[in-house]
Amino acid sequence: MLKTLTLTRPDDCHLHLRDGEQMRAVLPDTARRFARAIVMPNLKPPIITAEMALIYREHILAALPPDMRFEPLMTLYLTDNTAPSEIFEGRRNGTIHGVKYYPAGATTNSAAGVTDIARCYQTLAAMEEIGMPLLVHGEVTDPAVDVFDREKSFLDRVLMPLTQRFPQLRIVFEHITTQEAVEFVTGAWGHIAATITAHHMLLNRNAMFQGGIRPHHYCLPVLKRETHRQKLVEAAISGNPKFFLGTDSAPHPRSAKESTCGCAGVYTAHAAIELYAEAFEQAGALDKLEAFASFHGADFYKLPRNKDSITLKKESWIVPSQLSFGNETLIPLRAGESLAWKLIG
Numbered sequence: 001m002l003k004t005l006t007l008t009r010p011d012d013c014h015l016h017l018r019d020g021e022q023m024r025a026v027l028p029d030t031a032r033r034f035a036r037a038i039v040m041p042n043l044k045p046p047i048i049t050a051e052m053a054l055i056y057r058e059h060i061l062a063a064l065p066p067d068m069r070f071e072p073l074m075t076l077y078l079t080d081n082t083a084p085s086e087i088f089e090g091r092r093n094g095t096i097h098g099v100k101y102y103p104a105g106a107t108t109n110s111a112a113g114v115t116d117i118a119r120c121y122q123t124l125a126a127m128e129e130i131g132m133p134l135l136v137h138g139e140v141t142d143p144a145v146d147v148f149d150r151e152k153s154f155l156d157r158v159l160m161p162l163t164q165r166f167p168q169l170r171i172v173f174e175h176i177t178t179q180e181a182v183e184f185v186t187g188a189w190g191h192i193a194a195t196i197t198a199h200h201m202l203l204n205r206n207a208m209f210q211g212g213i214r215p216h217h218y219c220l221p222v223l224k225r226e227t228h229r230q231k232l233v234e235a236a237i238s239g240n241p242k243f244f245l246g247t248d249s250a251p252h253p254r255s256a257k258e259s260t261c262g263c264a265g266v267y268t269a270h271a272a273i274e275l276y277a278e279a280f281e282q283a284g285a286l287d288k289l290e291a292f293a294s295f296h297g298a299d300f301y302k303l304p305r306n307k308d309s310i311t312l313k314k315e316s317w318i319v320p321s322q323l324s325f326g327n328e329t330l331i332p333l334r335a336g337e338s339l340a341w342k343l344i345g
Contacts, residue, residue, distance in 0.1 A: 004313050005286060005341070009306040010273060010293035012037040014135075014174050014195045014246030016108075016265070017060060017072075019043055021326035024063045026251050029269040031070035033343060035306045036298075038135070038246070039072045041100055046077035046112050050090040057095060073097040073301070075135060079112055080119040084126035091130050097301055098133040098172065099123075103154075105141045107220040107264055108250065117158060124166055133170040133301070138181065139221055148205070151221050152180045159184070163192065172300070175200065175248045177221045179231040185242050186235070193300050195246025196236050198275035199266045199333060202282075204229045215257045216331045219250070220264040236292055237285035244296035247272045253328035270332045271319060277312055277341040315342045 015030060015037040017023045030037055039060065041047035047056055053074040060072040075098045076082065076090060082099070090096025101120075102113035114120060127134060139150040140157060159173065173185055173194040185194040205223040208214050217223065235243045249272060250265030257263055268275055273293065280289040298305050321336040322329040 002286065002314060004311055004344075005277060005289075006309050006311045007273070007290045008294040009035040009308045009310050010245060011035055011297050011303075011306070012247050012249075012269075012272065013172070013244055013297040013301070014038055014040065014197075014248045015269070016040045016042070016248070016250040018251060019056070019059060022251065023060065025323070025325050026249075026267075026269055026330075027060065027063050027070075028065055028068065030249070030272070031064060031068040033269075033273045033310060034070070035308070036071040036073055036303070038097060038301070039074055041075045041077040042102065042108060042110060046079075047075070048077050048079055048082065048112075049086055050076070050093055050096055053090065053095050054093065073303075075100050077102070077112065078114055078120060078123070078134075080115055082120065082123045084123050087123060087126045087130065087132055091132060096132070098135045099127060100135045100137070102137045103139065103141050103158075106137050106139050108252075110137070117162065121165070124162075124169060128166045128169040131170055133172055135172045135174055137220075138173055138176070147222055148224060151176070151178050155180055155184055163188065172246075174246060175221060176232065176235075177224045178228050182231045182235045186240065188242075190242070193242045193244065193296075194235075195248070195297075196232050196243055197246065197248045197266075198268055198272060198279055199223075200229065201233050201236060201279040202275065215262045216333070216335070217266065218257075218262060218264055219248070219266045233279065233283050237280060237283050237288045239288055239291060241291075241296045241299060243292065244300065245276065245293045246297070251325060251330050253325055254322065254331050255328060257331065267323075267330055267332045270323060271334070271339055273310065274312065274339050274341040274343060275333070278339065281340070310343060311345045312341045313344045314340060315344075316340055317342050
């Protein structure tokens with residue numbers, strides 16, 4: 001039995017850090033495990049200009065503990081009014097690594113998102129021209145579409161037509177959750193990729209209802225049927241470089257999750273790589289974890305692969321029942337439960 005697992009230090013290609021004291025509380029969890037992260041721009045107000053992204057980057061670096069090294073990779077929040085000039089400025093100053101497309105109202109802090117993708121065509125053309133990736137939250141917001149079908153509907157209504165109009169646009173279909181998304185990415189051109197979360201690899205939609213409503217398992221896109229979870233695992237362990245690690249770790253105060261209208265988001269940064277190790281081990285594919293976590297994302301984003309490493313030990317430990325989150329607390333995934341792998345260096 002494998003007792004330790006050493007990996008090239010991985011990158012998180014989809015991360016929410018928030019800002020201020022809340023960011024200071026969660027940032028060390030990521031920095032212990034990952035060399036870099038693609039940082040989401042859905043703050044209040046959202047990060048809609050290259051200048052705002054530079055300021056946010058400075059906030060992150062200032063919050064980093066002095067004994068830790070970590071590089072935030074910034075993104076812009078796409079709106080109906082994002083100018084192509086912002087794309088060119090983001091490329092010029094070297095700060096912007098992608099532009100995030102939230103359909104308006106699709107998830108947390110997405111009210112300023114895109115109401116009609118056709119309004120963004122000039123900006124998307126600029127992105128296609130310079131090779132700037134579009135990072136997609138792939139769900140429609142049509143209330144007539146069942147919540148479990150919103151990713152598939154987005155694929156049919158929006159993403160497929162978009163790839164036909166902009167055939168060279170680099171796209172990351174983020175936090176995919178369905179068999180249809182896996183099949184689309186697998187069959188698409190090489191400049192279309194996808195991130196897969198640990199919680200979507202480990203849980204199906206039953207997890208939201210075991211013994212009652214489980215608000216800390218509620219995320220968007222929501223967990224899907226077991227058949228879809230199995231397809232995600234197959235994609236992650238396949239060795240296909242189009243699929244790579246993106247935690248979508250999304251911290252929310254406990255009070256905002258356990259309420260009459262709870263927030264969507266699962267916090268996994270406290271044990272992100274350990275959770276992926278568990279998922280890959282369950283699939284009998286620990287030998288495929290390093291490429292998924294450390295190589296595929298870096299290669300897609302045209303970044304050098306990291307030189308240092310991390311080591312996990314096969315050792316059971318108990319996840320804290322709650323974590324500090326500024327002046328509040330948050331509940332991490334698997335709170336009060338055991339994990340089989342532990343980060344030791």
